[in-house]
Amino acid sequence: MHYTIKKLTRTDVALAKQLIEAWHTDDGATQVIYPREKYLNKLLTKKSFHAYVAIMGDQVVGGLTAYEMEMFDTEETEMFLFEIGVNKEARQQGIATALIEALKQTCYQQHIAIIFVGTSMDNEAAKKLYAKTGGSLEITPFYTYELK
Template identity: 40%
Template structure:
């Protein structure tokens, strides 16, 4: 298996099944164009994309820069092979190289697979928090 940073929208389109929804072309181009946005794919030995992780560097005046894990996905047939853990580790390595002081992710309390993956990749659990959301597309 190899892990590579994706910079070409055609690669994203070819691996559309790794995303929750089909990639939106304009959003894909915008994401890939920003140097603080990271999209990594894991490829199996045949060259097929079997996993993905996206991360966004976020900077705040009194905190510095941290990496936010936006999304992590592995094809069903490739799960339980350590691919997700390797993707998280590679994104963490990029974050370190880019001077991030930390990395974080949010997931549902009952998402046992995600919790196990992030813990295996070295994450420690912080206190719980409440997620609030604005749906800006509603009238």
């Protein structure tokens, strides 16, 4: 089935909500709680935030989000691919690859030379995708602080 990739803008709050619903539903959630429209609109307006969706027919079937990270010690910006996902029914059709390629094009246009993304060591599908799209594996411990 044919799909299109779209970079979301501030007027695409409805598509952003569809992406959130797609991700939560794919994760098995029975109820989706969305951020407020004002919050999503503000986020989609930021130059440093990037969101892409894959659309089949009139449904969002996947997408990614990424954040520009300005470096402190050099005058460079790197891109952090924060989340990527494609609904189970739409996998194995090149959608995740197309989403990453769209992000890479944005990086080329903005002279961003590095994209980095994290995944768990047991996520074989993600590791395969990232290698296929030109990523190289780095073994770097990653710590999380949960501040409550």
